[in-house]
Amino acid sequence: MKYIFLVSFVVLSIAGIALTLTRSDVVGDKPIVYWQTQPSPEARNRAQLFRQWLAENGRPDIDLRIDPTSPNLSKTIIQGVSGVGGDLIQINIGADLTYLQEIGILEDLTDAALEHGFDTSTFASRAVSETTVNGRQYAYPFQLYVLLLYVNKTTFEELGLPLPPKQMNFETFERLGREFVERANPPGQPHRRFFAESVNYNTMRRSLGLDVFNETLTACVLDDARYERVLELIHRWTYDLRILPSAADISSFAATGGTPFGPRLYQFKEGNIGIIGGGNYLMGAMRQLGTIELAVIHQPAEEFPNALFGAGMLAMYRGSKNKAAAYEFLRFVASSTWNQSVAKVGDGIPANLQYAYDPDFLDPPNYPNEAGCNIVFVEAVELIGVPYSYSPFVPFSISNKIDNDAYQQFMAGRMSAKDAARRATELINREIERTLRDRPALREEYERRLERQKEIDRLRSEGKPVPLEWIDNPFHRHYYQFKGWVAP
Amino acid sequence: MSNLPLQRRRQRRNFIHGIGFLAPNLLGFLAFTLIPLLLSLFMAFSNWDLRLHNIFVREPLRFVGLDQFRTLLEQKDFWKFLGNTLFLMMGIPLTIIGSLMAAILLSQDFRVASGRRLIYLIAGVLLIGSTVILALAGAGATGMVLLMSGVVCLVLIGGMAAGSTVYRTLFYVPHFTAGVAVFLLWKKLYSPQGGPVNNFLAPILDGLAGFVRVLPAHSDMAMLIASRVLMLGLLLLGLNVARKQWTQGDWGTIPIVLGLILLGLPVWYTPRWGAVPAIDQFFPLAAGVVLLVQIVLALRVTRMPCPLDEGMGNALVLSALLMTLQFALLGLGNVGFHLPQMAADGLEPPKWLNEYHWAKPAIMIMSIWASIGSNNMLLYLAGLSNVPVELQEAADIDGATRFQRFWHVTWPQLAPVTFFIVIMSVMGGLQGGFEMARAMTAGGPAGATTTLSYFVYTEAFENGRMGYASAIAWVLFAMVFLITLFNWKFGSRYVND
Numbered sequence: 001m002k003y004i005f006l007v008s009f010v011v012l013s014i015a016g017i018a019l020t021l022t023r024s025d026v027v028g029d030k031p032i033v034y035w036q037t038q039p040s041p042e043a044r045n046r047a048q049l050f051r052q053w054l055a056e057n058g059r060p061d062i063d064l065r066i067d068p069t070s071p072n073l074s075k076t077i078i079q080g081v082s083g084v085g086g087d088l089i090q091i092n093i094g095a096d097l098t099y100l101q102e103i104g105i106l107e108d109l110t111d112a113a114l115e116h117g118f119d120t121s122t123f124a125s126r127a128v129s130e131t132t133v134n135g136r137q138y139a140y141p142f143q144l145y146v147l148l149l150y151v152n153k154t155t156f157e158e159l160g161l162p163l164p165p166k167q168m169n170f171e172t173f174e175r176l177g178r179e180f181v182e183r184a185n186p187p188g189q190p191h192r193r194f195f196a197e198s199v200n201y202n203t204m205r206r207s208l209g210l211d212v213f214n215e216t217l218t219a220c221v222l223d224d225a226r227y228e229r230v231l232e233l234i235h236r237w238t239y240d241l242r243i244l245p246s247a248a249d250i251s252s253f254a255a256t257g258g259t260p261f262g263p264r265l266y267q268f269k270e271g272n273i274g275i276i277g278g279g280n281y282l283m284g285a286m287r288q289l290g291t292i293e294l295a296v297i298h299q300p301a302e303e304f305p306n307a308l309f310g311a312g313m314l315a316m317y318r319g320s321k322n323k324a325a326a327y328e329f330l331r332f333v334a335s336s337t338w339n340q341s342v343a344k345v346g347d348g349i350p351a352n353l354q355y356a357y358d359p360d361f362l363d364p365p366n367y368p369n370e371a372g373c374n375i376v377f378v379e380a381v382e383l384i385g386v387p388y389s390y391s392p393f394v395p396f397s398i399s400n401k402i403d404n405d406a407y408q409q410f411m412a413g414r415m416s417a418k419d420a421a422r423r424a425t426e427l428i429n430r431e432i433e434r435t436l437r438d439r440p441a442l443r444e445e446y447e448r449r450l451e452r453q454k455e456i457d458r459l460r461s462e463g464k465p466v467p468l469e470w471i472d473n474p475f476h477r478h479y480y481q482f483k484g485w486v487a488p
Numbered sequence: 489m490s491n492l493p494l495q496r497r498r499q500r501r502n503f504i505h506g507i508g509f510l511a512p513n514l515l516g517f518l519a520f521t522l523i524p525l526l527l528s529l530f531m532a533f534s535n536w537d538l539r540l541h542n543i544f545v546r547e548p549l550r551f552v553g554l555d556q557f558r559t560l561l562e563q564k565d566f567w568k569f570l571g572n573t574l575f576l577m578m579g580i581p582l583t584i585i586g587s588l589m590a591a592i593l594l595s596q597d598f599r600v601a602s603g604r605r606l607i608y609l610i611a612g613v614l615l616i617g618s619t620v621i622l623a624l625a626g627a628g629a630t631g632m633v634l635l636m637s638g639v640v641c642l643v644l645i646g647g648m649a650a651g652s653t654v655y656r657t658l659f660y661v662p663h664f665t666a667g668v669a670v671f672l673l674w675k676k677l678y679s680p681q682g683g684p685v686n687n688f689l690a691p692i693l694d695g696l697a698g699f700v701r702v703l704p705a706h707s708d709m710a711m712l713i714a715s716r717v718l719m720l721g722l723l724l725l726g727l728n729v730a731r732k733q734w735t736q737g738d739w740g741t742i743p744i745v746l747g748l749i750l751l752g753l754p755v756w757y758t759p760r761w762g763a764v765p766a767i768d769q770f771f772p773l774a775a776g777v778v779l780l781v782q783i784v785l786a787l788r789v790t791r792m793p794c795p796l797d798e799g800m801g802n803a804l805v806l807s808a809l810l811m812t813l814q815f816a817l818l819g820l821g822n823v824g825f826h827l828p829q830m831a832a833d834g835l836e837p838p839k840w841l842n843e844y845h846w847a848k849p850a851i852m853i854m855s856i857w858a859s860i861g862s863n864n865m866l867l868y869l870a871g872l873s874n875v876p877v878e879l880q881e882a883a884d885i886d887g888a889t890r891f892q893r894f895w896h897v898t899w900p901q902l903a904p905v906t907f908f909i910v911i912m913s914v915m916g917g918l919q920g921g922f923e924m925a926r927a928m929t930a931g932g933p934a935g936a937t938t939t940l941s942y943f944v945y946t947e948a949f950e951n952g953r954m955g956y957a958s959a960i961a962w963v964l965f966a967m968v969f970l971i972t973l974f975n976w977k978f979g980s981r982y983v984n985d
Contacts, residue, residue: 005508009512074949077538077949077950077952078949081542081543104544246842247839248843251679251680251841252679252680252681395951395952397951398951409934412843413844414844414934434559438540439539
C-alpha cells in the first residue's frame with residue numbers, strides 16, 4: 001500500500017510541476033494581461049482593437065485576456081486582497097474606486113496619466129472626482145454615463161399622446177402618467193402597461209436640494225420632509241395610480257422574454273413600458289431588438305435639474321505581475337483610437353468630450369431612430385450630471401444598502417415614509433460613529449470637517465455665501481453654484 | 489534485549505510511514521481548517537477591516553475585546569436575520585414528516601409481476617408522445633399541461649415496471665441537482681404573473697373568492713376564533729401529553745420546561761401578530777387557564793420518580809411539531825379573517841419572492857421540497873429496513889391496526905434515526921440559506937430572506953469587516969456547538985428510551 005501511495009504521490013507531483021511549467025504565461029513568448037470586465041461582444045472587440053493598435057504603433061504584442069466579472073465588487077475584493085487580482089480592473093462608480101484604493105489594491109496612475117496625456121485636465125471635468133482620491137489619479141475613465149429616461153415614441157404615438165417634454169416636474173410626470181395608463185389599459189382591469197419603468201429617488205430628492213450627506217460628508221441628513229415627500233410620491237405612483245410597475249410586476253416581466261439587459265428592454269420595445277431609465281449604453285442593446293424610435297428626456301425633477309453621473313473606469317491592480325504590459329493597455333485607453341471606438345459603437349460617452357461631438361456619434365448614420373438622443377446625454381454630462389456622494393467615514397456599500405433597505409421597507413409597507421427617512425439617517429450616522437471608533441486615525445479629519453460644517457450652517461442660516469472649497473459633497477458643490485450661494 | 493533497538497527502529501519507521509500517509513490530509517486540515525479557524529477567532533477579537541489590514545495595507549491591528557460581539561448583539565439587523573434563520577427552520581418538522589412518509593412509501597414494492605413488456609411499450613409511447621406534444625404545442629399553457637400529464641403517467645408506469653428504485657431515484661433528484669439551477673428554476677416557478685405556481689393557484693383562488701363572497705356575515709370572525717380554538721386545542725393536547733408523561737415518570741422536569749417554552753412561543757406571539765388585537769390579547773389568558781388546569785391535575789397525582797432530563801427527545805420533537813402547527817394556524821386564522829375583505833376585489837395569488845411577508849414562506853416551501861427526498865429519506869429507508877419483522881408480526885398477532893403498528897413499533901424503532909436527522913437538520917438550518925439568498929433574492933425584499941450565513945458573507949466580502957464577520961461566524965458556531973452538546977448529552981439516552 002505504501003508503495004502505491006508513494007508512486008501516486010510522485011506521479012501527481014510530477015504532473016503538477018509539468019502543468020505549472022507548461023502554463024501559457026510561463027512558456028508563452030508574449031506577456032499576458034488579464035482585464036477584469038463584464039464579458040460582452042464590445043469588450044472582445046476592444047481586445048481585438050488593442051492588438052491592432054499595438055501592431056499599427058509598432059509595439060510588442062500583448063495577449064489581453066478577459067477575466068469575467070460582475071458589477072458586484074466582491075469578486076474583485078476577494079481576488080485583490082488574496083494577491084490574485086486581474087491586472088486591469090473595471091470600476092463603474094467612484095465610490096468603488098475609493099474603497100479599492102482604501103484597501104490598497106490600486107496602483108497610483110497619476111504619473112502614467114501625465115505621460116499618456118490623459119490626466120485630469122484632459123477628460124470631462126465632472127469625472128475628475130470619480131477617478132481621483134486625495135488628488136491622486138487611480139483610474140482612467142474609458143467612458144462616461146449619465147442616467148436619463150428613454151421614451152418609446154411609437155408607443156406614445158399609437159396611444160395618441162404627445163411625447164413627454166424634456167424636463168418634467170413631479171406634477172407633470174404624474175399627470176402624463178395617469179393619461180398614459182388610462183389610455184393604455186382596458187378600464188377596470190389591472191394595469192399591465194405602465195408609463196415608466198422606474199424613477200430615481202436619489203435624483204428626485206436632489207432636485208429638492210436634499211442629498212444623503214451634508215456638505216462636509218460628516219452626517220446623513222435624510223431625515224427630512226423633502227425625502228418623505230419623494231417616498232410618498234413614488235408609493236402613490238406605484239400602488240395607487242399604478243403608473244409605475246411594482247417590484248412584483250417587474251419580476252413578472254422576467255418570465256416574458258429577455259435581452260442582455262434583461263427583459264425590461266423587451267417590454268419597452270413592445271410598448272408595455274412607455275419610458276425606461278438608463279445611460280446611452282442601453283442603445284447598443286436596444287439595437288439588437290430592432291428599430292425603436294427613441295427620444296431622451298430627464299428624470300422628473302423640481303427646482304434643481306440633475307442626473308446621476310458616473311464613469312466607467314480602468315484601474316491597475318497593485319499586485320499585477322505584468323505592469324509594463326498593463327500600462328500599454330492604459331495608453332490605448334487614453335488614445336484617440338479608443339475614444340473614437342466608444343463614439344462609433346455608442347456604448348458610452350467618450351471620456352474625452354471632444355470625441356463626443358463627433359456628428360457620427362450624435363446622429364449615428366445607420367440608426368436614424370436614435371437621432372437627437374446622444375446630444376441630450378452629452379449636454380447632461382456637461383450641465384446636470386452629479387456623481388453619487390460618498391463619505392470617507394462610511395463605506396458606500398453600507399450607506400447605500402441602508403438607504404436602499406429603508407426605501408424597500410417603506411415600499412413593502414413595513415414602515416411609514418417618516419420612519420424610513422429617520423431609520424436611514426440613524427443607521428448611517430451610527431455607521432459613521434462606528435467607523436470613527438474602529439479607525440481612530442480618521443477622527444482628526446472628521447473633527448476638522450465638523451467645525452467647517454458648523455461654520456457653513458452658520459453662514460447659511462444668516463443667508464451668506466459659502467466658499468466652494470469648504471464643500472466636500474459633489475452634490476452640494478453643484479447645488480450651491482446653482483443657487484448662487486458660493487462666495488466669490 | 490538485543491532485539492530492542494531493532495524493534496524501536498521498526499516502530500519509528502512505522503510511525504514515519506504512518507505520518508507520511510496522513511501528511512496530505514493533515515496538511516490540508518491545517519491549511520484549510522485549523523489555521524483559518526484560529527485566525528478567524530483572533531479576527532473576531534480585533535478591529536480587522538480590509539481597509540486596515542490586508543496584503544497591501546498593514547496598519548496595526550487593535551485588540552478590541554468583546555466589542556464586535558457587543559456591536560453585534562446591539563444591532564437590530566442581527567436579531568432580524570437570526571429571526572429569518574429560525575423562521576426558515578420551522579420547516580424542519582414538516583421536512584422530517586415528509587421524508588418519513590416518502591421512505592415508508594418507497595419501502596413498498598410497486599412492481600407488477602407480469603406484462604412487463606407491455607408496460608415498457610406504454611412507457612416508451614408516452615415518452616415519445618410527450619416529446620411530440622411539446623414540439624407541436626410548444627411550451628404554452630396547453631402544451632405544458634399535456635406534457636405534465638404525460639410525464640406523470642410515465643412516472644407511474646415506470647414505477648410499475650422497474651419498481652421502487654425509479655421512485656427512490658426521482659425523489660433523490662433534488663438532492664443531487666446543482667443548487668443554483670434549482671433556485672433559478674424555482675424563481676421562474678414563483679414568477680408572480682405567468683409563473684406555473686400562480687397559474688395553478690389563480691383559478692383556485694377565483695373559486696375561493698366566489699365561495700367567500702357568499703359566506704354569511706361575521707364568517708371572518710368565526711374563522712379567526714376557530715383558528716384560535718384549534719390553537720388552544722393543540723396546546724391542550726401538548727400539555728396533556730406532557731402531564732401524563734411527567735406523572736408517569738417518562739419525562740423529566742427539564743424536557744417539560746423546554747417543551748413548555750416551545751409551546752408557549754405561539755402564545756407569546758399571538759397578541760403581537762394576531763389580526764384582531766381585541767380578541768388576540770385574551771389568547772394568553774385562555775392559554776394560562778389551560779396550563780393552570782393541567783398543573784392542578786398534575787399535582788393531584790403522585791409522580792413516578794425519574795431523572796431530570798428523561799425523555800428529552802420525545803418532548804422536543806412533539807413540542808416543535810405542535811409549535812409549528814400552532815404558528816401555521818395563527819397565520820391561517822389571520823388570513824381567514826382578512827379573506828372576505830380581500831375576496832371582495834378578487835383574490836390574487838401571492839407575489840412570492842417580491843413580497844416581504846411571502847418571501848420567507850416561499851423559500852421555506854422550496855427547502856421542504858428539496859429536503860424531503862434528501863439524505864433524510866435515505867436514512868429513514870435504511871432505518872425502516874432494520875425494524876425487526878418479528879416485532880411487526882407480534883403486533884399483528886396482537887390485533888394491532890396499521891397505524892398502531894406504526895406508532896408503537898416502527899416509530900420507536902426509528903428513534904435513533906429521527907434524533908440524528910433532527911440534530912443535523914437544525915445544524916444545517918442554522919448555517920443555511922446563503923445560496924438561496926444569493927441566487928434568488930439577494931437577501932431581500934427589505935432583508936426578509938437574509939440569513940445569518942448571508943449576513944457573514946456581506947459583512948466580510950462586501951463591507952470588508954473581517955473582524956465583525958468573524959464574530960458573527962463564531963456566534964453561529966456557538967449556537968451549533970450548543971446543539972451538538974445537546975446531542976452528546978441526550979442523543980444516546982433518547983435512542984435507548
